[in-house]
Amino acid sequence: MSDTGKERTCRACGASFVYPAPASLATKRLCESCAGVSEPVRRVLEAHQLEILRLRRQIEKLGAKPAPGAAPKVGDDA
Numbered sequence: 251m252s253d254t255g256k257e258r259t260c261r262a263c264g265a266s267f268v269y270p271a272p273a274s275l276a277t278k279r280l281c282e283s284c285a286g287v288s289e290p291v292r293r294v295l296e297a298h299q300l301e302i303l304r305l306r307r308q309i310e311k312l313g314a315k316p317a318p319g320a321a322p323k324v325g326d327d328a
């Protein structure tokens with residue numbers, strides 16, 4: 251059990267990833283792609299990610315459901 255990674259959420263981009271994973275550059279807080287980003291850029295990403303989480307929580311409080319991924323389809327019944 252202890253040699254299997256845990257599912258984590260990247261602090262910078264919000265992606266879920268497994269840590270630790272063999273041959274992965276990911277850290278506890280960052281997925282593999284964000285771990286390679288330079289620190290100033292990463293800080294901006296983390297700040298944005300925090301803001302997204304805050305807004306998402308607020309939306310949930312208001313009773314609306316955030317779109318799961320993509321924007322709603324447009325033009326289906328136009």
Ligand SMILES: [Zn+2]
Pocket residue numbers: 260261262263264265280281282283284285
């Ligand atoms: Zn990431």
